Amino acid sequence: MTDTSPVKLAKSLIACPSITPATGSVFETCESMLEPLGFEVSRFVAGDAPEQADLGGAVENLFAIRRGADDSRHFAFAGHLDVVPPGEGWHSDPFAPEIRGDLLYGRGAVDMKGSIAAFVSALHQLPRDLGTISLIITGDEEGPARFGTVALMDWMAERNIRPDLCVVGEPTSVHRLGDMVKIGRRxxxxxxxxxxxxxxxxxxxxxxxxxxxxxxxxxxxxxxxxxxxxxxxxxxxxxxxxxxxxxxxxxxxxxxxxxxxxxxxxxxxxxxxxxxxxxxxxxxxxxxxxxxxxxxEPFLTPPGELSELVATAITDVTGVEPELSTSGGTSDARFLSKIVPVVEFGLCNATMHKLDEAVAIADLDQLAEIYALIVRRALG
The missing domain is CATH 3.30.70.360 (Alpha-Beta Plaits)
Structure with missing residues (x-):
């Protein structure tokens, strides 16, 4: 039986070096995870014109969709496969995922290959006829962000694709999984x-x-x-x-x-x-x-259906009542907020961008369970 656990999927993604701007093998790996689940996967490169080199250069993007009935709601998950440079001084190879104790180490474990892995793992828990589900995945969130999510939104608009609800899997949790959800950013x-x-x-x-x-x-x-x-x-x-x-x-x-x-x-x-x-x-x-x-620009998704869906799922799985917040830096939610109600929720952010970035294996498992519950309730 194929191992579809979030830790297994996260290890596969971490093993693909994808320093921003990301292209290549990490997208091939992500595509190979989604196609067996019935997703139609599209990949394209933006920013590859010679005159665009000074603006960040070529970026690969991926859009995957599994369509439900024509009148079904459309739930989108958004994230990025690019990572910041690992730096010197790791205790293990940053692109050779390693489990030590209860933690999975590797660049991107938290920000945010672990979150993408948890969402893909969650998809295995959901019936295929639940509704329309898509993934909006870029290789240019950690960089200039000129040819990533913005290009994906243009690509979607050309095809008249517009989600009804969206969760961005950024690492928003602070002290424990689920203690904070971002409903806006400055x-x-x-x-x-x-x-x-x-x-x-x-x-x-x-x-x-x-x-x-x-x-x-x-x-x-x-x-x-x-x-x-x-x-x-x-x-x-x-x-x-x-x-x-x-x-x-x-x-x-x-x-x-x-x-x-x-x-x-x-x-x-x-x-x-x-x-x-x-x-x-x-x-x-x-x-x-x-x-x-x-x-x-600043954005705010006022508390309502989406934040309630996310908060309730977190509490049901973890017992934690999340704080709704707009603190922190920017994310690609600032772009997506222009076309769809969006909130951000993901893993604990204590080690993101640091040496020896690591995620608790138990958090990956619970995050997959939370994501599955959110989608089930959003589309059910």
Whole structure:
């Protein structure tokens, strides 16, 4: 009998090196898991044009669907097979999955090959005529995210495919499996500030224009901003300075250029454009230039049917009552929220992106059980 346990499936996925942007064997492995379950699997590469190389390069994506009756609801699971680089210092090969004690070690065990394995394992517990089920799987979540889920959404739109409900399998649990479900995320915008001046000798400042002085005024004025006090579901927006650069090797020279960088995580009282305009007015008042890059807008799936489905299944399996939260960084749910109600739920995140990333085998088993219960109730 074929072993369809989540730990077996997770080991198969972890064994495929898939540093972002991912292509190749990890998708072949995922496809081989889904086709015997009756899924129609489509794979395609996006971002492979020469002019797109600087934007992240070629990314492989996978969309799998098992259709129910024409009038059946459509439940989607979304995730990513790419992983961050493992780094040096692991106690075992990060791409040779290893069980030590009660834990499965390997890059992606938590973020998020383990979650994908748990969902595929859950599918084996469900009748094939339950309803329409799909998997939206990218190889570009950990990278620039330009040719991953966004490209999948375009591909789906061209084929008039639109889910009714979606769960993203990001590792949202904190202290134990099921203690937190994400129903939204703050937005993110990074901004580069450049101030050009006139180089000169420090003894003759009247013949120069020091850009550091003006950059300091810009950053001081930005630091004084109070964006908001938070909302019922979101914490307060925050501005953090992340880099200062002048690159002046001489102690007696006023430099010609100074640069700074800041990052804003913001709630739904703002947009990336509104914050960019706010900061631009300050920067340009002092003669600087601003280059903003918006990596995500805030989203919220208000508590309702989907969050209740997920929370109830968690409690029924684990006895834990999850907290509904919008904390943390961004995920591909920020894109999917534009077309479908979406929440995020997955494994404990304590070791994600760390050396010796590991997942509790018992958590994998329970996660598969929770996912099966969610889908059964969503489509039943």
């Amino acid at each position: 937005g993110s915008v990074n901004m580069w500030v450049t101030v050009n001046g006139t180089q000169g000798h420090v003894a003759y400042p009247h013949l120069a224009d020091n850009p550091i002085t003006r950059l300091g005024k810009i950053l001081s004025e930005i630091d004084e901003l109070h964006l908001d006090g938070g909302t019922d579901w979101f914490q307060a927006s925050n501005i953090e300075f992340t880099d200062l650069h002048v690159g002046n090797p001489a102690h007696n020279v006023i430099p010609a250029r100074a640069e700074g960088r800041l990052s804003i995580r913001f709630n739904d009282q703002h947009s990336g454009d509104s914050l960019s305009q706010m900061i631009r007015e300050i920067v340009e008042k002092h003669g600087g230039k601003l280059r903003p890059v918006i990596s995500g």
